[in-house]
Amino acid sequence: MSDTALPAIVPQPRLLHPSDSALTTSDVATALSEQLTTALAPEAYRLTVTAEGATLAAGSEAGLRNGRATWTQLLDHATTDEDGRTTVPGVVVEDEPRHAWRGLMVDCARYFTPVAELEKLIDALALHRMNRLHLHLTDDQGWRVEIDGWPRLTEVGSTRPRTLAGHHRSAENSGGEPQWTTEPHSGHYTQEELRALVRYGADRGVTLVPEIDLPGHMQAAVAAYPELGNLDQPVRVRETWGISEHVLAPTETAFRFVRDVLTQVVDIFPSEWIHVGGDECPTVEWRSSPVAQEFMAAHGLSTERQIQREFLKVAREVLSAAGRTLVGWDEILEAEPPADAITMLWRRGKDVTDAEQHGLRCVYACSDTLYLDHYQADPEHEPLALGGRSTLEDVYRTQELPAGASQEQRDLLLGVQGQLWREYVPTSEHLEYMLFPRLCALSEVAWGHRTSWEDFRQRLQQHLPRLAARGIGYRQLD
Known part of the structure; x- marks a missing residue:
């Protein structure tokens, strides 16, 4: 996966880059494993998606929720084949909010x-x-x-x-x-x-x-x-x-x-x-x-x-x-x-x-x-x-x-x-x-x-269908 193919995520994580390969699974609901660690700040999380699996580590339950929100957005970029197997883009995300x-x-x-x-x-x-x-x-x-x-x-x-x-x-x-x-x-x-x-x-x-x-x-x-x-x-x-x-x-x-x-x-x-x-x-x-x-x-x-x-x-x-x-x-x-x-x-x-x-x-x-x-x-x-x-x-x-x-x-x-x-x-x-x-x-x-206004607007173009899929109305972009 190239940098230009990174999934559009809003808000933008602090560090987001592709991993070596995507995850293919027959059961998305159980694909993500979670763990708490004192190595991360309370709201920080690390989400890794590779061919071997998807793991989410965080400093607290609040951090896990933040990571799950990003995982949810990644799933919007997943594809499903004729056999019902879902492929999720491979990424490594390390993130922590600036503001509480x-x-x-x-x-x-x-x-x-x-x-x-x-x-x-x-x-x-x-x-x-x-x-x-x-x-x-x-x-x-x-x-x-x-x-x-x-x-x-x-x-x-x-x-x-x-x-x-x-x-x-x-x-x-x-x-x-x-x-x-x-x-x-x-x-x-x-x-x-x-x-x-x-x-x-x-x-x-x-x-x-x-x-x-x-x-x-x-x-x-x-x-x-x-x-x-x-x-x-x-x-x-x-x-x-x-x-x-x-x-x-x-x-x-x-x-x-x-x-x-x-x-x-x-x-x-x-x-x-x-x-x-x-x-x-x-x-x-x-x-x-x-x-x-x-x-x-x-x-x-x-x-x-x-x-x-x-x-x-x-x-x-x-x-x-x-x-x-x-x-x-x-x-x-x-x-x-x-x-x-x-x-x-x-x-x-x-x-x-x-x-x-x-x-x-x-x-x-x-x-x-x-x-x-x-x-x-x-x-x-x-x-x-x-x-x-x-x-x-x-x-x-x-x-x-x-x-x-x-x-x-x-x-x-x-x-x-x-x-x-x-x-x-x-x-x-x-x-x-x-x-x-x-x-x-x-x-x-x-x-x-x-990042930049131009980058955000580009990501937003791909984010708006995510809102529509959830029944959220919005004003069209100018």
Whole structure:
């Protein structure tokens, strides 16, 4: 086998070269032998396929799963003769990921994402050797997780009577009457459904990281329980997009709510990491609320922004007591985050240097290239999207570390994550169109062994039929 005949594998292994001969077997299911060895790092693996057989060695079960994903892709290049004997290309693969966090976030709050679609995504993540699925479970437009003792969260907060049709900026800029869908949108997960999904992910090496966004992005919760908010009158689950001013009030009721919710979330999700949002939290209601102003005076707070810090403190107390780690979007850097927190760097211009100032570990999730809800080409020829533009090549060329990054900065960066916010992604078909093949490029960024754009695009041409064979929809290459 020549170098040019090497099988197309995505993401690209660190070392991949042909062996002397291919493996021919009458039973592919038993062709691979596995072993654990302390000679390899936990996620590293060595896969060897020769005429004598296929062997996989790894430093842990996680490494074995990574190797199995590569073996699965090799089998896509196998051929079967008339006698039912299968020939698998002979290769030697030695591989280890550069980044420990290789993630995707899916917004289940704006549009409910059915369990079957999440299972399909977990399978796709495992195929691409990615290991985190971050579920954005709550927002202004919908509360998606069942919480015992707070039944109205799903009875009321999981349903919006209607949804804005078209782009919310168009409605704002035109000054005209916005257009609406005629159907309500609803859906939530029971705790047992989420536990089963956690097990499904664990079996495939994908950890589910839940997010309960607080203290902002809480209009659905406040609609369900007005006493959680700052106003005397009730509000509805938000029907349009953008940022809501309806945030949690700094009261014992709201703090008890946070404790109850996070305690149950910790019980559902064994993940070491629990995401509490912390982004886009307006202080308008706190400035005009006598209750909030009294809270500030009683706790010696000088600015309304420090109220957000108090919510983070409560969240951290719950998570720390359970042996978990608080994760938040990079706005938590402005709210005096706990020293053991992890920040997700999403805003333009934010990188590991910002996290370094606080000594925090971080995940690079930059909206410039890793927001997979952005347009993929000229908006005139693409489905409606949030805005911006992030092409397949843009994703592939993501630079998660600044030039000349120090070893300390490299140590603080846990990895990378793509985000799919679903304001303009109402269906499963649209979701896959937005994710693939950009997720394939993201996997190679996350794995850390990029070659060249031209080489990747060539491998991707051979990889796309692999997606199609698994029923995964994708956008055709330009």
